[in-house]
Structure formats: structure tokens, C-alpha cells
Amino acid sequence: MTSSPEAALVDGLIEAIPDFPEPGIVFRDLTPVFADGPALKALATAVTAPFEGRFDSIGGLEARGFLIAGAASIVSGAGVLSVRKAGKLPRAVLSQEYTLEYGTAALEVHVDQLPKGSRVLIVDDVLATGGTALAAVNLIERAGWHVAGFGAALELDGLGGRAKLEARGVETFSLLCY
Numbered sequence: 457m458t459s460s461p462e463a464a465l466v467d468g469l470i471e472a473i474p475d476f477p478e479p480g481i482v483f484r485d486l487t488p489v490f491a492d493g494p495a496l497k498a499l500a501t502a503v504t505a506p507f508e509g510r511f512d513s514i515g516g517l518e519a520r521g522f523l524i525a526g527a528a529s530i531v532s533g534a535g536v537l538s539v540r541k542a543g544k545l546p547r548a549v550l551s552q553e554y555t556l557e558y559g560t561a562a563l564e565v566h567v568d569q570l571p572k573g574s575r576v577l578i579v580d581d582v583l584a585t586g587g588t589a590l591a592a593v594n595l596i597e598r599a600g601w602h603v604a605g606f607g608a609a610l611e612l613d614g615l616g617g618r619a620k621l622e623a624r625g626v627e628t629f630s631l632l633c634y
């Protein structure tokens with residue numbers, strides 16, 4: 457499904473890898489998008505544009521979300537809130553466990569990274585079950601910040617991620633839907 461030149465550019469670079477990282481998972485590999493300057497810029501522009509003027513910071517989700525967040529920072533002028541996997545941040549953190557399409561993990565933020573009330577646009581590469589995105593939403597709200605929305609390169613239809621976010625009142629954008 458492509459609905460814009462940006463979507464077509466990104467779509468043409470994503471590869472579907474069957475049975476990775478475990479049998480039954482079709483892994484959508486965005487590394488060719490990250491390796492292509494114009495495609496990465498188009499993606500960063502696309503995920504921020506719907507929320508223009510409504511965010512102060514970009515919440516990048518480790519690891520692949522960091523790449524989009526960095527590029528989105530340059531195109532939008534907002535800085536990046538590092539939302540990291542557990543055990544990586546050196547100062548006081550808030551931590552949130554979650555379940556992935558394949559496995560479990562925890563995300564963390566520095567409790568004092570942004571002023572209270574900051575509006576954070578969360579960005580990531582893939583929205584699948586929504587477990588990762590919801591953990592980030594919980595963290596941001598627990599820290600006293602406001603979730604401005606969620607933007608992803610692609611969403612996997614049928615895994616329920618969008619429904620979970622929208623049930624929490626989080627405006628959700630994805631450039632592509634598979």
C-alpha cells in the first residue's frame with residue numbers, strides 16, 4: 457500500500473525476511489531505508505509532519521527508533537528524548553516492562569530529562585503489537601510529560617498496536633501499513 461511519493465520510496469526499500477528472529481515471524485527490515493539518505497529524510501519528514509507545532513521533543517525508542525528520531529530531530533528542530541532498553545541510562549530512571557511480538561523487555565527514561573508538561577512525539581520504525589509504544593506512553597506520562605502522538609515507518613495490521621494506542625487517546629500515524 458503506497459499513498460505518497462515518500463511512502464513509495466520507503467516501501468521500495470523495506471525487505472521482508474521470513475522466520476526471523478524466530479519461526480513464524482516475517483521480519484520487516486528497514487536497514488536499507490536507514491542506509492539511503494533521501495529515504496531516511498523522507499521518512500523523518502513524514503512521521504513528524506502530521507504533528508507539526510504540537511511537540512517539543514522526539515521520543516526515540518532504542519534501537520531502531522533512535523535512527524528515525526535523530527533524522528526527525530534535524531528536520532523538525534526538536535531534540536531527542538532517549539527512551540532506552542533497561543540498564544543503559546546512568547542517572548535516576550523510570551522503568552516500564554512490556555511484551556514484544558517475540559519476547560519481553562523494559563524501557564527506561566531519565567526521570568528529569570525534560571521539563572514537566574513537555575510534549576513528546578514518540579517515533580519508532582515498526583508498530584506491531586503496540587507493547588513497545590504503550591510502554592513508552594506509560595513512561596512519558598509517569599514522568600509528567602504529555603504524549604503528543606506516535607509516528608512509525610510502518611504498522612503491521614492485525615496485531616492490534618494502533619487500537620491499543622488509540623484506546624489510550626494517542627494519535628497514531630504510520631507511513632506504511634502491511
Ligand SMILES: O=P(O)(O)OC[C@H]1O[C@H](OP(=O)(O)OP(=O)(O)O)[C@H](O)[C@@H]1O
Nearest residue numbers: 518519520557582583584585586587588
Ligand atoms: O509493537 P511491538 O510488538 O512492541 O513491536 C515493535 C517493536 O519491536 C522492535 O523493537 P525490538 O525491541 O525488537 O528491537 P530493536 O532494539 O532492534 O529496535 C521495533 O523496533 C519496535 O520497537
Ligand SMILES: Nc1ncnc2[nH]cnc12
Nearest residue numbers: 482483484485557582584
Ligand atoms: N515483524 C517485525 N518486523 C520488524 N520489526 C518488528 N518488531 C516487531 N515485530 C516486527
